[in-house]
Amino acid sequence: MSKKIVLTGGGTAGHVTPNLALIPYLKEEGYEIIYIGSYEGIEKRLVADYDVKYYGVATGKFRRYMDPKNFSDPFRVIKGFAQARKILKEEKPDIVFSKGGFVSVPVVNAASALHIPCILHESDLTPGLANKLCARSADKICCNFPETMNYLPDKKAVLTGTPIRDELMTGNAMTGKNLCGFTDNKPVLMVIGGSLGAQSVNEVVREALPSILPYFNVIHICGREKVDNMRLDVPGYKQFEYVKSDLKDLFALADIVISRAGANSICELLALRKPNILVPLSKKSSRGDQILNARSFEQQGFSLVIMPEDFDENELVKKIHELYENREEYLVRMTGSGQRGAITTIMKLINELSEK
Structure with missing residues (x-):
């Protein structure tokens, strides 16, 4: 009899892509896979290519600031809990694996109420609010940074690293070059701002193009509806709203990368050995986790960091x-990094807990 697993997590690509990295290995081990996400979140779009049964549930956001939705969203979470509980009772999974994000809260807590084993994965250096709310219900909590172990219950914390999709390792630089239409042999700078794009990064990069393009070709993944139509025909500058299957080829072509400092993104850069400049989100627009992630990678010698308050055209160039x-x-320091093997470690945990 085959085993069954529920994957959950969403809201941003960072809460989905590690789950996607696990799917081929779960299928190889004979698991039937179900994904529970929000009704129309990015997770639904990303999971669509993987032949996995998908359920949508109601979600509510937990905010640290005053907002009228703070009064209505708890009812959405309660509804999501009821929906998730019904799905779990019908599907009877052996285990739940959660990558976090607000959609995971009702799913993990419903699983706990039904005595289904749960594993959480926290990518950032300090746990996010959703994973904090789920920690009590989890059997194990996987993490990405050694420093994170200090924030988690001793008996639950496991240092695993972040699962990286195998296909990212199979890119072809010439395919990427043809995709971009580059005709010379200048080194390639890739700019990637996360699944939603990064408007401030986009603006500074575009301001700096006259100083960059004499030396580099530029691949700019700028986010949905953030393409600059006035620069569509600039030689050596190729814009994309969002990239899926071709991302591996663009990474293969890139010599250096400018990125936000989301944990999954920077772990992909490490795995791919791409020297990078990190521009973390400021504390004004986040909880400060990207700053901690960036500083950790800077201290390990994997990245250069430009703080948001220092980020301008001159500093970037x-x-x-x-x-x-x-x-x-x-490249030497990245090659020597021991932060690999996440999938093997996580699959071992999944197999052990699913057999309880």
Whole structure:
């Protein structure tokens, strides 16, 4: 009799892509896979390519600030809990694996109420609010940074790293070059701002293009509806709203990368050995987790960091040249990193708990 697993997590690509990385291995082990996400979140779109049964449930956001929705969203969470409980009772999974995000809260708590084993995964250096709310219901909590172990219950915490999709390792640089239409052999700078794009990064990069393009071709993944139509025909500058299957080829082509400091994104850069400049979200627009992630990678010698308050055209151009000139040193340190093997460790945990 085959085993059954529920995957959950969503809201951003970072709460989905590690789950996607596990899917081929779960199928290989004979698991029937079910995904529970929000009705129309990014997770539904991303999971669609993986031949996995998908359920949508109501979700509510937990905010640290005053907002009228703070009064209505708890009722959405209660509704989501009831929906998730019904799904879990019908599907009878052996285990639940959660990547976090607000959709995971009703799912994990419903699983706990039904005595279904749960594993959480926390990518950031400090746990997010959704995972904090789910920690009591979890059997194990996987994490990405050694520092994170200090924030988690001793008997539940497991240092695993982040699952990285195998297909990212199979890119072809020439395919990427043809996709971008680059015709010379200048080094390639890739700019990627997360699944939703990063408007401030987009603006500074575009301001700096006259100083960058004489030395680099630029791939700019700028986010949905954030393409600059006035720069569609600029030689050496190729814009994409969002990239799925072709991302591996663009990564293969890139020599250096500018990125936000979401944990999954920077772990992909580490796995792919791409020297990078990180521009973390400020504390004004986040809980500050990206700053901690970026500082950790900077201290380990994997990244250069530009803090949001220092991020302007001149600083960016200076850091780009500094990074490229010293890229071999970054490659050596990335190659020596021990932060690999996440999928093997996580699959072992899943198999152990699903058999209880």
